[in-house]
Amino acid sequence: MTCHDSLADGSVKRRAPLRCDLPTRLIQLTVLALFACLACQRATAQLPAFELRGVSQCFLAAGSESDFSITQGTHNSLADRLLFSDPGIVAQLKQGAARAFDNAAQPSWGQFKVKVAPEVKPGRYEVRAGGRFGLSNPRAVIVAPQVHALTTPPHDINNPPSLAIDTVHCRQTAAAKRERYRLQAEAGKTYRLAVFCSSIDSELIPVIEVVSQQGNTLLRKFGNDRSDLTVDFSAIASEPVTVCLYDALYRGGPTYHYGLLVEDTTQPLEWTDHVQAFPPSAISRVDLPSELTAEISDATTLTIPAAIRARFDHSRDRDQYLLKLSQGQAIDMHVLSDRINQPTNVRMLIEQPQGEGDGQTWKRIATVENGQNVTDSVIRLQTRDPIHRFTAPAEATYRITLIDLDNGQSLSSVQDYGFFAAPASDRFQLLAYHTYPHKDAKTSRPHGCCLRKHESCVVRVFALRTGKNEPIKITVDNLPDSLTCTETWIASNQNQADLIITAKEDIDAATIPLNIVGQSINGDSTSPLVAAKPAVVQWPSGGSRTSPTTRLTDQLIVQTQPLDTMPVQVTLAPGQEKLQIQKGKPVNVKLQIKRAEGGKNNIVLRARNLPADTKAGDLTIPGDKTEIEWKIEVGGKAVPGTYSFWGQGETKVKLGVHPEVHTAEVQYLEHLKALRAKEETKDQHAELDKQIAATTKRVEDLQKQTQPKDYTVYLAGPAITLEITP
Template sequence: MPYASPRSFVPFFAGLLSCLALADSASAQLPVTQLYALSPPGGRHGTAVDVTISSGTDLDGVKALYFSHPGITAVQKMSPPKLPQLAAEPIANQFTVTIAADVPPGVYDVRAIGTFGVSNPRSFVVGTLPEVKEQSGNNLREKAQAIELNTTVNGTADGNNSDWYKFTGKAGQRLIVDCWAQRIDSRMDATMELYDAAGKQLARSRDFNRRDPLIDFSVPADGDYFLKIYDFVYAGGGEHFYRFAMSTGPYVDYLLPPCGLPGTKGNFTLYGRNLPGGVPADGVTIEGRPLEKLAVQMDVPGDKPTERVPPGTLAKPDEAELDGFEYRFASPQGASNSCFIGYASAPVVLEQEPNDEPAKANVVTLPCEFVGEFGPRGNPDWLQFDAKAGEVYWLEAISERLGLPTDPAVLIQRVTKNDKGEEQAADITDFDDHGANVGGLSFNTTSDDGSFRFAVPADGTYRAMIRDLALNP
C-alpha cells in the first residue's frame, strides 16, 4: 500500500536516547537483586576504572557485573589475606571495570549478578575524554576542585550542598559544559552556574537536554572561572550522581534532514557549536547562543529492521518505537555528542520556504517523508499532493517523540475549482495527539504526535497544513 509520512521537526537538543527498561515490582515473596547506582557511572574507553555499587537492595553475594557490550568487563576487587595461609577475600560491591579501546562511546546497560539473581539494568557511559572523580570537600567556592578543559568529571550531589570546580580559560575559547544526570538514570535534577573570579554569575542552566543542563560559554578573558553544580531541590545521596564534560570540541544540536533512506549515502547539514569548517547559521540561535552549520555526507546503514540496534541513549516509551541510528561527528578535536537519525521508509523531501500559505504549498509526490522546521510563531507549513480515489495513505507527524517540546497538529484539505475556475478548499479532517496507551501506567505510550489513515475519497488535489500547537495554539 502507498505510504506517506509527513514529518515536521524542530532543532533538537539531544539525540534520541536508549529506552529505560521499567519492570513491574515482583509479586513473589523472595528478594530480588536491585541495582540503583554505580560510582562512577562511566569511564573512558581504553582504560580500567574502579567502580562501586553505591546504591541498591538485596545485594547479597553480588560477585559480577554484566555489561551489554562484550568489550566492557568487570572483576571483583579482592582484599589481601589476613594470614599468609588464607586466600584473598572479595570486597563487597567493588569492581575493576575494563573498557576496551574499540568500545564505541555511548550508554550501555550494566546489571549486577548475586545470590538473588540478575538485577535490573542501569546506565554505564563510555566516553572519549580523560575522566576524573569528584574530590570530597569541594562544597565551597574557596575549595573548588581544579579541573582541566576537555575532561569528564564524575560526581554525586550531597544534598543541601553544591559542588564547585575551577578551570582556566583563554579569551576566545567556546566551552561546552554538558551535564548528564537524568539521561543516565540519576535522580538528580541537575543545575549548573558559571562564575568569574570576581564572583559574577556569567551563565546558568537547568533543563536543556530534558532535565539536564548545558552551558555554552565564550571565554571573555584569560583567567580562572568557577562552575557550580547542585540538585535543584538540594536532594542528594548515592542515586543523585552526575557526569559532565567540559569541552572545546564539537557539539551538534540537530541536523537536517533528521532521517535518511537505509543503504544510501545522504547529504546532511549539521547545526551546532565548535564545528570545524562550519560557518555561521544566520539567524539560528538556541537560548540566545548562535549556531554554526556544516554540510556533511554520511552512509545510512542498510541493515535489516530486525537486526537494528537501538541507539544507546535514553528514550521515553512513546519514543521507543522510532527506528534509527546514532551519529557522532568526528573532528580533530574529538567526536561530538551523539545525534539520532531516523530510518526513512520513503524518499525524503526537504521543506522549501516560503510555504506558510496555501498558495505557496510545497508540491510533493507520494509516498514521501516531508521534513521541515517549526517557527517562527504563527508560521505553519503547507504541502500539496495529488491522489486517486481508493488509495490509502498513513499520515504521521513525528516531532515530540524526538524529545522535543512540540505538539504537532495536521489539517487535511481537498482542493477543487468551481465553475469560474476559482480554487476552493474543503476541510476533510485534522489530527493531533496519539492517545493510545498500550503499555499502561508502567510504559505509557501516549504522544503529542498524531497519525491518520487517509482513504482518498476522490481523484484530485489535496493539501496538508502542519503547525506546532506549542508555538501556534
C-alpha cells in the same frame, strides 16, 4: 516557591519560603520518609530478588581500568559479578585481606575492577550485577573518549575546577549544593553544554546556569527527569564564566550522578548522538534522515514515500508540506519528536484545497494531536506525536501543517522532529517487560528476575497496531528445557497479554536472555514474526514522581537459581491448557496445587487479564487442598476469539535464605578449633581463643538469620487459554 542564596562553599542557604512555613515543610519531609519506609517494607514481602539502584561509576573511558562498586541496592548480598552489554567491558571481583589464621583471600563483595577494551566504541551500555539472589535490573553507563572523574567536590565558589572541551566531567550532586566549574569562553564562540543524567538512569532533574565574572546570570535552563539537558551558550566576551549545575529539588547522593560535557558547536561530537535513553513509546520510532531540511517560507512539496528531518526554530514556527494524492489513496503519516525526547506537543492539520488560482482557500478536514495511548499504569506507551492514517476523499494536493503547541522556552528554544508519509500498511510492534509481583497493578519498582525451582515470573507484552486489529500469538523463542512458557494470545480487541515463565525442578544457575516474538493470525494467513522490544522500570513512583519512570533496554533476562525451591505452585490439571467455551456459558478450570515444606497455607487466587464480559471470582484454596476447580463465567456479550489470562495467588510461605553463609562460617570455626588443638600453636592460643569466641558468636547470629522466615508472595500462574465461540 523558595528563594536561595549561594555560600562560598557551594552550599545553598534558603531564605524564608513564600508558600511553605517550617512546620509544613517538616510534615512533608516526615511523610516522604514514612513512604520510603513503607516502600522498603513492601519490597521485603516478596522473595528476595536483586534490585540495583546505584553504582559508583557511570562514565568509563575506552582503554581504561577503574574501580567500580555497588553503592546502593536491595538483596545484593554476595554480589560477585557484573555483566556488561558489550563483551569488551569486563569486571573482576576484588579480593580483600585474608582472615586471621586463614591464608585464603576474602572476596570483596560488590567491589570490582573494570577494564574497558580500547576498541569499545563510545556510546551507552548497560550493566547488571549478579549475586545470591540472581541477576539485577540493568543500569546504564556511558563509554566516552575522554572522562574526568572528579575526586574533590566542585563546590568552591572562588576556585572552581576548569572545564576541558570535549571531556566528560562526572560525579554525583550533593544535597543542597551547587556544582561549579570554570569555562574560559571566547567572544563570538557558541558552546554546547550537555548534562547526561537520564541516559545513565540518574534521578537528577538538572538545572544549568552560566554566570559572568560580575555575577550576572547569562543563561539558565531547567531539565526534567525523563531526558538529558542540552543547551547552547553564545559568549559575548572573552572571559572566564562559571557554569553551575544542580538538582532542581536540591537533592544529591549515589543515585544523582551526572556527566557535564562542553563542546564547540563548530566541531560537534558524533558519539553524543548514541547515548540517549528512549521511552517505551519509542518502539514505533524510525531513524531520522541524516540531513536537515532547510527552513523555507513556502510549503515544501513532498512525494510518497516521504521522510524529512526539520526543526521548530521558534515558538511561532509553522511548517507546511504538500502531498499530491489520488481519490481513495490511503497513507500513514506520523511526526517523530516526543518519542525522541524532544519537549514538543505537535499538532498536525490536514487541509484540502478549495477553488483554484488567486481565489484558492484551504478547508481543514482533519486535526491530529496525539498518537497511540496504551498503558497498564506502569508502562505508558502514549505519545504526543501525531500518528494518523489518512484516506484522500478526492484527487488533490493536500496541505499538511505542523505546529508545536508546547512553545515554552525553559527546556529548549529549538526542537527537532521528523515527518514521515508512506503508503498505508497493516503492521504491529511489540514491547515486553518484567512486571513486579504485587496485587496492586500500580505498584512497580526496578528489580531483577530470580527464578528458584518451581517459581514463575510474569512478562507483560503490549501490541501497538497500525491498521487492522488481528489476533497476535506471543511465544518465547529458543527457550531452554529448564524453563516452560505457554503461548499467550492478544485478541483482536486487546492490546496486551502476559507470559508466565516457570522454572522446572532440574535447573542450573544460568543467565537466560528472552527472545519474545509475536505473529498476527487471520484465518490461514499469518504475518512474519515480530520481535518484542524490551523495556525496564528505572525508578518507582514517589517523591517528585507521580508514576514510575521507564525506558527501553537491551534485553530481558531470567536468572535461574537452584539453591532454593518455591514451596507452593498452582498449575493446570492435564488437558486444561486450552478450553473451548460458548459465550453465555460457564466453564470450570481444574487446578492442581503442588506443596512442599513451608507452603501449607491458604491461597487466594485472583484472575488477571480476563477478556471483556468474563468473570472469575476470587478463589480461596485451603492449605490442605491439592486439587480444586475454578468457575469462569463468559457473558453473552463476549467477543468470540482466543484469549489468555492467568491466576495470581497470594499466600504466605516459609523459606530459609543464606544457609551457605552460615555453612562457610561453621567451616571457618571448625578450622580455628582444629588449629587450637595442635601442639605447635600453643603460643597462639590466646589469639585463637579470641577468634573462636567471635566466630562462635557470628555462627549463632547467622543461625538465627538463616532460619526459615514468613514471606507474603504473589504466585504467577497458572496461564489459561480460552477459545470463546459464538
